[in-house]
Amino acid sequence: MKTSRIVITGIGLVAPNAANRHEFREKLIAGRSEITEIDLRYFGKAPAGICTFPETLYRKKKENKKGTRAGCIGVYCANEAIADGGLDLSSCDPARIGIYIGLTEHGTVETENEVYNISQYQYDVNYWTHHHNPRTVLNNPPGEISMNLGITGPHYAIGAACAAGNAALIQASQMLTLGEVDVALAGGISESVGSFGIFASFKAQGALAEAEDPRQASRPFDRDRNGIVISEGGCVFVMERLERAVARKAHIYGELVGYAMNSDARDFVLPYGKRQAECMRLALQRAGLRADQVDLVNTHATGTRQGDVEECRAIAEVFANCPSTYINNTKSIIGHAMGAAGVLELAGNLPSFDDGIVHPTINVDNLDEECALANLVVNTAVRPGGLEVLLNNSFGMVGINSTVIIKKFNG
Amino acid sequence: MTSEDIKEVIIAIIKDIDEEADFDGLDADKPLRDQLELDSMDFLDIVMELRKRYKLQIPEQDYPQLATLNSCVAYLQPLLQDA
Numbered sequence: 001m002k003t004s005r006i007v008i009t010g011i012g013l014v015a016p017n018a019a020n021r022h023e024f025r026e027k028l029i030a031g032r033s034e035i036t037e038i039d040l041r042y043f044g045k046a047p048a049g050i051c052t053f054p055e056t057l058y059r060k061k062k063e064n065k066k067g068t069r070a071g072c073i074g075v076y077c078a079n080e081a082i083a084d085g086g087l088d089l090s091s092c093d094p095a096r097i098g099i100y101i102g103l104t105e106h107g108t109v110e111t112e113n114e115v116y117n118i119s120q121y122q123y124d125v126n127y128w129t130h131h132h133n134p135r136t137v138l139n140n141p142p143g144e145i146s147m148n149l150g151i152t153g154p155h156y157a158i159g160a161a162c163a164a165g166n167a168a169l170i171q172a173s174q175m176l177t178l179g180e181v182d183v184a185l186a187g188g189i190s191e192s193v194g195s196f197g198i199f200a201s202f203k204a205q206g207a208l209a210e211a212e213d214p215r216q217a218s219r220p221f222d223r224d225r226n227g228i229v230i231s232e233g234g235c236v237f238v239m240e241r242l243e244r245a246v247a248r249k250a251h252i253y254g255e256l257v258g259y260a261m262n263s264d265a266r267d268f269v270l271p272y273g274k275r276q277a278e279c280m281r282l283a284l285q286r287a288g289l290r291a292d293q294v295d296l297v298n299t300h301a302t303g304t305r306q307g308d309v310e311e312c313r314a315i316a317e318v319f320a321n322c323p324s325t326y327i328n329n330t331k332s333i334i335g336h337a338m339g340a341a342g343v344l345e346l347a348g349n350l351p352s353f354d355d356g357i358v359h360p361t362i363n364v365d366n367l368d369e370e371c372a373l374a375n376l377v378v379n380t381a382v383r384p385g386g387l388e389v390l391l392n393n394s395f396g397m398v399g400i401n402s403t404v405i406i407k408k409f410n411g
Numbered sequence: 412m413t414s415e416d417i418k419e420v421i422i423a424i425i426k427d428i429d430e431e432a433d434f435d436g437l438d439a440d441k442p443l444r445d446q447l448e449l450d451s452m453d454f455l456d457i458v459m460e461l462r463k464r465y466k467l468q469i470p471e472q473d474y475p476q477l478a479t480l481n482s483c484v485a486y487l488q489p490l491l492q493d494a
Contacts, residue, residue, distance in 0.1 A: 062429040066452060127463065130455045 006173045007409060009250040010085020010238030011347050012077040012187075015334050016049030016231050020080065024344075025351045028359035029381045033215040033333045035229055041116065043196040046203075047214035049231025049335035050193060059148050068135050069191035070106060071144030073234035078145045078185050085238035086250060087183065089149065098181035099142040099155035100172045101236075102164030102188035104338035104396065106157065107136030109194035141189050145236075153181050161396025162300070163261065164188050165235070165342030166404050170259045172239045182244060187236035190338035194232070202228055205269065207304050218336070219363035220301035220308050220329045221371035221378075228302045231335035235343040253350050254390070254406040258287025264399030273310035273317075276401050280318045280391065283403040292322040294405070295387040296358055298345050299329045300395045302336050305368075311393065312371040319373075326384065328377045329361040342394030342402065349390055353408040356385035412491045414484045421483050424460045428453050439480040461487075465494055 011021045017034040018024035027034075038048035055064055055072055058079040064072045078099070082089060089097075114132055121127040134140065142155040154175075160167035165188030172186030192198045202208040209227040211217035218229040237253075245252055260282035264272040284291060297315060301308045319325050330345040337344050352358055364378045388408040395401045412420070418439075425432050425447060432447050443449060457477065461467045467490055469477070476486040 060429075060431060062431065065428070121463075126468065127459070129459065130452060134452070 004177045005242035006176050006239055006256045007242050007245050008237045008239055008253040008256070008350070008406070009245045010081040010087060011235070011253065011350070012080025012082070012084055013233070013235040013344060013347050014051045014053045014073055014076055015233045015337070015344055016051055017334060019051070019053035021084065021347060021351070024348055028330065028333055028348045029357055031333060031360045031362040031379065031381070033218070033362060035214045035217060035231070035335050037214050038193055040196040040199060043199050046199050047209055047211060047217035047229045047335070048193045049229060049233065049337065051232050066131065067144045068110060068140055069194055069232070070103070070141040070189045073191065073232065074101060074141040074145045074189050074236065075148045077187060077189070077234040077236040078149060081185060081236040081238050087238055092183060094150055094152045096182040097151045097153045098172065098175050098184045099145050099151060099153070100158060100168045100175070100184060100186045101142040101145070102158045102160060102166070102168035102339045102343070103138065103141065104161050104164055104190060104192065106138055106140060108197060109191055110135045112195055112197060145185065160261070160400050160402065161398060162336070162338050162341055163394040163396040163400045163402035164339040165344070166259070166392065166394040166402035167261060169237065169239070169256065169343065169404055170261065170402070173256050173259065176239060176241055182240065184239040185236050186239050187234065187343045188340040189234040190232050190340045192230050192232060192338045199230060202230065209303055216363050218303050218332050220299070220303045220332050221312070221361060221368055221376065222364045223366040223368045225303040225305065225308070227304055229331070229335035231337040233334065233337035233340040233344050235340055235347045237343065252409040254353060255409050256404060257407045258283045258289065258405035259403065260286065261400065261402045264401070266399060269397055271307045271310045271395055272399065273314035275399070276311055276393070276395060277314035277318050279401040279403045280314065280393065283391070283405050287405045287407070289389060289405065291319050292325065294319070294322070294325050294389045294391045296349060296352060296390045297325060297327045298349050298390065298392045299327060300341070300393040301329050302331055308368065309370045311395070312373055315373055323374070326358045326375045326377055326382065327373050328358055330359070332362045332364070342392060346390070346392045346404070346406065349392070350406065352387045352390065356383055356387055358382050358384065358387070412488065412494050414488060417484045417487050417491060418480055421457070421480060424457050425449070427460070428456050437480065442478045443480060444478070465491060
């Protein structure tokens with residue numbers, strides 16, 4: 001079977017420190033965190049990544065009220081990606097565009113809000129909103145994108161915990177390869193900061209970060225880390241087959257040359273380095289690359305001791321004797337954007353193909369010895385130049401692992 | 412409530428749904444949905460808001476009576492006479 005070459009030709013994003021890819025890259029290189037403090041109903045205060053962006057740029061306030069926060073983020077990112085990719089929708093068959101969005105969870109925020117709403121009416125379910133079902137169906141965020149853009153091809157969500165963003169890219173790549181669609185809008189979205197339950201659950205698990213200065217709360221690989229910083233955010237890529245991208249003279253950010261997903265099959269929450277290593281190796285094998293040909297590994301590490309150490313062990317094993325492979329972490333700067341994490345982190349690192357810079361992992365004051373990987377880029381960006389292959393890890397609860405490998409497109 | 416009060420309530424509820432709604436030239440005898448670009452979910456928002464504000468349980472078979480501003484007044488006035 002002839003396999004298609006799949007490329008990324010547009011990027012739209014919103015992160016806790018940026019509302020476009022230029023601003024995002026600039027702040028990642030500078031290591032500038034804008035993690036702030038949230039005050040949630042029932043729960044109280046915690047560090048969190050909140051996004052600021054022009055919410056009514058692509059749809060009316062009325063539609064934002066009717067829809068979800070995830071839908072609002074998705075509509076913004078999809079429109080930005082299309083504009084960035086120079087994609088003229090009027091020249092595309094709307095039935096040949098697919099929308100694939102990775103979500104860690106969806107509906108939690110809306111359900112919590114609605115339970116609170118009926119609590120104001122003595123829990124009389126006659127006051128439960130008719131918006132509940134359309135807001136909480138899993139295809140809500142991609143569905144809101146399809147309605148906004150008039151795209152009539154398939155739209156659906158991919159649930160893969162915090163590996164979901166990568167999983168959506170993989171799904172898009174497969175659908176493009178099969179010829180099911182000509183253009184894919186693929187990415188991930190998170191609205192998790194709206195849910196007290198998500199914060200409370202991480203806290204109950206002993207995995208929610210605390211810090212006097214919220215910008216210092218997300219500290220993967222640091223000995224004094226104390227958990228995850230929950231963030232909202234989104235990133236949508238325009239993806240297409242290479243020949244289509246070349247024909248329309250699109251800027252090609254990179255080519256998806258390899259991917260893999262696998263399962264730990266052993267624990268609800270604990271990560272497992274052995275399977276993570278297998279996942280990375282399988283992606284390398286499919287890409288036809290040796291580990292030492294990878295220039296940059298974006299770690300999934302979230303700032304929990306076990307998660308960081310398991311991944312570092314896996315990376316140390318797969319990338320043993322790879323002196324030119326750099327390693328970094330984006331969550332230290334933007335927190336953990338859940339279903340958007342993998343794609344946002346990829347969007348943050350993709351410009352390294354052009355600028356030759358590896359953005360730093362911040363907040364590493366005392367590096368955990370068990371995370372002391374060679375070429376871990378800590379606190380200050382490095383400028384090695386000549387970066388051409390990026391390996392992006394994203395792992396999730398209930399034991400799901402994903403790796404995608406993106407290569408610079410050299411014509 | 413007077414008929415004017417009821418009209419104001421309905422308009423306030425619709426403004427809450429869509430603050431950009433344009434009421435200039437609204438014909439009180441023509442369907443609100445067509446004139447104000449309200450869909451079925453918006454219409455149910457009006458029903459829910461009447462329930463929240465005045466504890467009115469409007470049966471589904473009566474929904475057509477809320478089609479125009481004037482029909483809203485005619486239907487709601489007896490129900491809200493003491494409100």
